Amino acid sequence: MSSAALPSLLDDLASLFRPDQLVTDPDVMESLAHDDAEWAPWVLPAVVVRAGSAADVQAVVRAAIRHGVPVVPRGSGTGLSGGANAVAGSIVIDLSRMNEIKIIDPTERLAVVGPGVINDDLRAAVAEQGLWYPPDPASSPWSSIGGNVATNAGGVCCVKYGVTRDYVLALEVVTGRGEIVRIGTQTAKGVAGYDLTSLLVGSEGTLGIVTEITVRLRRARPVEHTVVGYFDSITDAGLAVTRLAESGVVPSALELVDRKCLEAVDAWKNMGLSADANVILLGRTDAPGQAGAQEASAMVAAFEAGGATWSAQTDDPAEGDALFAARRLSYPALERLGPVLTEDICLPLRQVPAMLARIEAIAAEHETTIANIAHVGDGNLHPLLITPIGDEAARQRAQAAFADIIAGCLELGGTVTGEHGVGLLKLDGLAAELDPVVQRMQADVKAALDPYGILNPGKAIVSVPPRD
């Protein structure tokens, strides 16, 4: 052989990185080998590299090409679909150290950040300059912008302000061939060739590894009015949502919290919510000035038209946050009962009441505790399946319920993931949702941009065999 023998993967990486950048300790690797998705499979990777720059990421990808091993990028690991879970023999690239806010530009209304910047840190930094970064996933205190981009994260304000993709202007990316490229524009508009930026957003690291993100910002908005309504039933709350839609008001948040959540919060915080309500609707409006007060009143009227047993509104931020406590505390309250699998289906708005009824029936059929938090304004439901730790039979029943929820969602014209991404958990659902020709198109795009098949393989899209 004329070429020198290839060193081992670890020797190769050791020649490229400082010791503090390489993790091979199994205990440390375990904490970096998966995200927060319950039930999604993962294994220890071969090694974790803590990247500090795009050049580092490029060096890892080139090493992965040389050695023919997969690369699995991760940010904070708060994903809920297993997109960051390590696969056998892989290199996990931890991007959390790349957390610099490089530019905040009030004139152009944009910011340039590393992928490891925490969502809330970006929001706080731009707020100091009178600006607002809207995407607000519930994980915003912990999740990274890079992870938000990878999953096209949503949040509470999506109903009025859209999702992460709507705020990504440009990306720096390490490609599947180990090149560093910039895609997108730094201008407000631009149609120069294909929109690779939108293609990369939501691709879960399978088409490139994002090393810098230019986000679009909005001006800080007026203080929101908060409205709450208590209801006896899902049917009544659904009617209130319909009445609100008919009123023409577009809320800046519209959340539903069901009885199972209220009971869990009461059991933890003794707030007495479940004594007064079976379902709570929480709405917000950020319309400016007098219009905000008018929209809040219209929201109260819609809630009452739907049969609210109690309703209230406030323009005091502290009072508004207190009213939202039921929503905010639901998830941690439920986690006290056991591991929570967060579903993430999205339906046409008119199908939301029917889907909530199906979920109730599925829970009864499979004897599974299913609570519901819902971004009801955009049809995005988060059924939360709770199983006691160590109860294998309960877990199997819950998995059957999970499958039935997905099947029911598709029957009603929905999609298997609204904002959490496909990862590993929704691969079966994706295969059921998408036309095989579309699956093939997605695989063809993947093969075109990741010719060595090393970028987070097995995630985000259905694996279909290569063409002859």
Add this chain to the structure above:
Amino acid sequence: MSSAALPSLLDDLASLFRPDQLVTDPDVMESLAHDDAEWAPWVLPAVVVRAGSAADVQAVVRAAIRHGVPVVPRGSGTGLSGGANAVAGSIVIDLSRMNEIKIIDPTERLAVVGPGVINDDLRAAVAEQGLWYPPDPASSPWSSIGGNVATNAGGVCCVKYGVTRDYVLALEVVTGRGEIVRIGTQTAKGVAGYDLTSLLVGSEGTLGIVTEITVRLRRARPVEHTVVGYFDSITDAGLAVTRLAESGVVPSALELVDRKCLEAVDAWKNMGLSADANVILLGRTDAPGQAGAQEASAMVAAFEAGGATWSAQTDDPAEGDALFAARRLSYPALERLGPVLTEDICLPLRQVPAMLARIEAIAAEHETTIANIAHVGDGNLHPLLITPIGDEAARQRAQAAFADIIAGCLELGGTVTGEHGVGLLKLDGLAAELDPVVQRMQADVKAALDPYGILNPGKAIVSVPPRD
């Protein structure tokens, strides 16, 4: 040979379509062989097929694959970059008969339309149900939604409401392999696999031919307030734009009209504009209720802080339209002077005054008449280059000016096309703007989705040689 000999392309198509769907008359074909882009090359195609359904489009694409000839889709032919221009031996598919508005759904706030539906017709139809389709290119009375999707068309309201891509939820597409597929979702959110929908929008028919479009709608908005400011110079107007940005107001329109436009309008309509102003800024706000009046007043204050010699505001729609007459009449007024080549550059906002100054210098250097209409709120400038009919020397000078404008835009960090698309006119600019690796990625995506190379070849992206 065991297989039957392939019939000629025309015989093949004649067996598939009614005679009224096939155009081979050169005079008729000439009117269907190009769009409205001055200077962009075109030739007569082999044939024009007037498609009436997705199945028709599929039949054409399959025939094109059999015969190895290009397919060039067209809507109304109002494009300004040559994207719909026929190439040698091609089949032009005229989609203008597919103009059915199939669904308007106020609950889900969406509409489903054929690609041939005219923008203004959609806007009028949804307005009857209290809804609004925001994208408003200046061509809206004539351009089709399919064409708007192909070029990711913008318009006046983009500064607040975004571009066509922001309103496309789902597409039915005939692929480069002749399959009919549906991509995207019918729900408000969705991250099921790669965002092929955003990829197709703006791809000018090079990745698939769009046969149905599901668009997102907004609720009808309040009546806009209109504000006008007259200025002595571009510098003063630029300062007013900066002051407006600093005020925190996000206008629903912010347009600049320069002296060359005003003179042309005066020469046609005798409005006396150019006696009073060298530059006019036109702003709008659609903030609700009292906030609208406040924002209009803030806009006036910003204009005056920039040195406006006269300013006014109105909430009367007819008066507002009268104030906008200078903007609306500019293009037809300039066309009276000779063929108009519409440039379409987009810059960071802070570079807009510098770019306008460069355009003035370039016009002087190349002795070319260049008027300026600008969506100044989002940095999208439309320098309009006018050459007298038949003056070949003037045309050559104008082409040199065109190239200098593009070079200057790139030097200042801009993009060569904000909303008109690449087509044929911006291919050289695109090659100068994009990293060769990005050009390669775009070509790889094209090859993956159009393996026979038949979909509108030579448009939208830079042609790079295939990989070994």
